[in-house]
Amino acid sequence: MKFLLIGDIVGHGGRNAVNALAPQLREEFGIDFIIANGENMAGGRGMNTKTLKSLDESEIDVFASGDHIWDQRQFLGEIENWPNVLRPANLPKGQPGKGYDIFIAKNGLKVGVINLLGQVFVGTNADNPFQAAEQIVEEMKSQTDIIFVDFHAEATSEKIAMGFFLDGKVSCVFGTHTHVQTNDAKVLENGTAYITDIGMVGSRNSVLGRKVSAVLKKFSTGIPSSFDVVNSAITLTGAVVEVDEKTGKAVSIQTIVRDFD
Ligand SMILES: [Fe+2]
Numbered sequence: 003m004k005f006l007l008i009g010d011i012v013g014h015g016g017r018n019a020v021n022a023l024a025p026q027l028r029e030e031f032g033i034d035f036i037i038a039n040g041e042n043m044a045g046g047r048g049m050n051t052k053t054l055k056s057l058d059e060s061e062i063d064v065f066a067s068g069d070h071i072w073d074q075r076q077f078l079g080e081i082e083n084w085p086n087v088l089r090p091a092n093l094p095k096g097q098p099g100k101g102y103d104i105f106i107a108k109n110g111l112k113v114g115v116i117n118l119l120g121q122v123f124v125g126t127n128a129d130n131p132f133q134a135a136e137q138i139v140e141e142m143k144s145q146t147d148i149i150f151v152d153f154h155a156e157a158t159s160e161k162i163a164m165g166f167f168l169d170g171k172v173s174c175v176f177g178t179h180t181h182v183q184t185n186d187a188k189v190l191e192n193g194t195a196y197i198t199d200i201g202m203v204g205s206r207n208s209v210l211g212r213k214v215s216a217v218l219k220k221f222s223t224g225i226p227s228s229f230d231v232v233n234s235a236i237t238l239t240g241a242v243v244e245v246d247e248k249t250g251k252a253v254s255i256q257t258i259v260r261d262f263d
Pocket residue numbers: 010041042068179180181
């Protein structure tokens with residue numbers, strides 16, 4: 003069974019690219035299930051009903067998210083209408099939405115997806131992601147061995163540690179949040195596919211999806227400025243993971259880089 007993982011989708015440029023490229027990639031690789039990170043879909047900040055609807059053609063099965071999940075405040079009241087959207091599972095209690103669930107793939111198999119947020123350099127008050135992962139994976143295992151974890155985190159050390167922590171317990175641990183794809187995709191010793199970050203769907207001519215001149219002004223002078231999203235010269239980065247559906251173990255992981263315009 004094959005999975006397509008798509009990095010943080012940034013702005014309408016990112017959404018257009020996903021609508022065009024996801025069906026092509028599905029065909030090319032024989033994809034059964036798509037997981038995308040949507041935390042920057044709405045003009046770079048969060049997501050909402052409108053942006054989720056705009057991605058209908060891409061047939062994404064599950065949207066994960068991260069620290070920007072509530073940037074569009076109205077989404078606090080909308081998330082419950084979207085059973086295929088996850089917010090990080092280890093956010094403090096009392097927040098709407100859900101952090102993990104079991105979904106039925108088009109081939110009828112059960113796929114567990116878990117979204118977790120890191121604690122190092124992310125600036126949120128998330129609970130310990132390792133303890134959350136342990137508890138959720140144990141709960142899911144009674145229903146399926148096919149489990150994917152989107153670990154939305156900044157520090158490479160925290161992400162690599164999570165890969166080893168869950169090796170042999172889940173099918174894949176993939177990182178998001180940095181918007182830069184890493185060159186360390188591998189299947190770990192006990193059968194878990196791992197990559198520190200799958201990257202983003204955003205502009206090649208940008209700083210993590212934002213206008214270069216604005217970011218340079220901030221770094222070079224310290225003067226705060228608004229960082230507009232760049233919606234041209236989009237590249238989609240992500241990964242394709244093959245899983246043995248009988249065991250839930252990963253067979254392979256390969257990174258994807260596709261220029262859109
Ligand atoms: Fe992001």
